[in-house]
Amino acid sequence: METVLTYSVRELHIDLLFLEEFYSSEPFRKWFIENTVGLDSDIVKILRTEHSVFELERESDLEIAFEGSKGEVLFLIENKINAQFQPDQADDYKNRGIEYIRRGKCVEFYTILFAPEGYIQMIKPSHNFDFYLSFESVMEYFETQDQMGKRANYKMNVLKKAIEKYQNSYLKSGSSSSEYQPSEVNQGITQFWQRYWEDLLVRHSDIPMPKPGEKGPASTFIGLG
Numbered sequence: 678m679e680t681v682l683t684y685s686v687r688e689l690h691i692d693l694l695f696l697e698e699f700y701s702s703e704p705f706r707k708w709f710i711e712n713t714v715g716l717d718s719d720i721v722k723i724l725r726t727e728h729s730v731f732e733l734e735r736e737s738d739l740e741i742a743f744e745g746s747k748g749e750v751l752f753l754i755e756n757k758i759n760a761q762f763q764p765d766q767a768d769d770y771k772n773r774g775i776e777y778i779r780r781g782k783c784v785e786f787y788t789i790l791f792a793p794e795g796y797i798q799m800i801k802p803s804h805n806f807d808f809y810l811s812f813e814s815v816m817e818y819f820e821t822q823d824q825m826g827k828r829a830n831y832k833m834n835v836l837k838k839a840i841e842k843y844q845n846s847y848l849k850s851g852s853s854s855s856e857y858q859p860s861e862v863n864q865g866i867t868q869f870w871q872r873y874w875e876d877l878l879v880r881h882s883d884i885p886m887p888k889p890g891e892k893g894p895a896s897t898f899i900g901l902g
Contacts, residue, residue, distance in 0.1 A: 682831070686838040691756050691812075692728055692738050694835055695791065699726045699741050708818050710743075713787060713808045719746040733776060735769045748784035751777060755806070757792040758839045759846040767804040791815075793843040812836045867892045 698705035700723075710720055724742040739754035753770045763769075767788065774786030787807040790797060794811040801809060816836050819829040870889035877886055 682834040682838055686758070686835055686842060688738070688756050688758050688760065690835060691758065691791070691839055694832055695739060695754070695756070696726055696728050699723065699739070704822065705818070709810075712810060712814070713752070713789065714750075718750075720750055721745065724749060732773050733769070735766075735773065737770065737773065742783065745785060749782070751783040751786040752789055753786060754789045754791060757790065757796055759793075759796065759843040762800055762804055767806050770806070793840045796843055812840050862891045 699709070706723055707716070710716060710718065714720065721744045724744050726742075727740040728738070730737045730740045737753045738756040739752075741752040741754065743750045743752070751774065753774055755766065755770060767790075770788040774783075774788065777783050777786060789808045789810060790800075790804075790806040791810050792800075792812065794813050797809045797811055813836075816833045819825070819833045819836075822829045825832075867889070870892050874886055874889055877884060
């Protein structure tokens with residue numbers, strides 16, 4: 678009997694799943710390069726993998742550095758399941774990459790969004806990343822990795838649960854718009870957003886912030902504008 682994955686998958690689980698593959702799997706790195714910049718690029722080998730990197734007051738979920746013929750090539754990766762996109766989040770990634778080049782941290786960078794296919798299609802018209810990789814495509818990759826055995830099955834199940842979480846959140850709202858409807862409401866976080874919004878109206882009415890609705894456990898970043 679197949680073991681059932683019962684815990685609620687969150688973005689941190691996906692972050693660490695990808696981080697492990699970048700760190701330990703040459704086939705995954707090859708797949709990633711092939712599906713982004715292409716195998717004819719001048720990328721030689723991986724240099725480092727980093728998680729939850731804060732720069733310029735914003736965060737990269739993952740930063741993966743490769744060695745290129747002219748220096749370091751950096752991939753700045755955002756990972757989403759069903760969390761709301763923050764205003765200008767894709768542009769923030771590009772601005773961090775530009776600043777990294779200015780500082781000499783890398784000579785080239787690319788921005789990537791990992792997310793369920795439905796999520797990508799929803800936000801792609803208004804959030805410009807260099808490349809988009811769906812969870813479904815990663816599952817297809819793991820299906821080809823016979824040498825991984827049950828480990829591949831586990832990783833596919835994690836991604837499947839993440840896709841289902843995205844689908845259920847938008848089925849609940851009855852909408853395919855960008856308005857976020859959490860599948861799991863956290864009353865404490867919802868109340869915090871509401872009170873923050875009310876306080877902002879009183880103290881700084883000139884700062885725009887949409888009235889918040891219900892929030893899930895991952896809604897820990899206040900978005901303005």
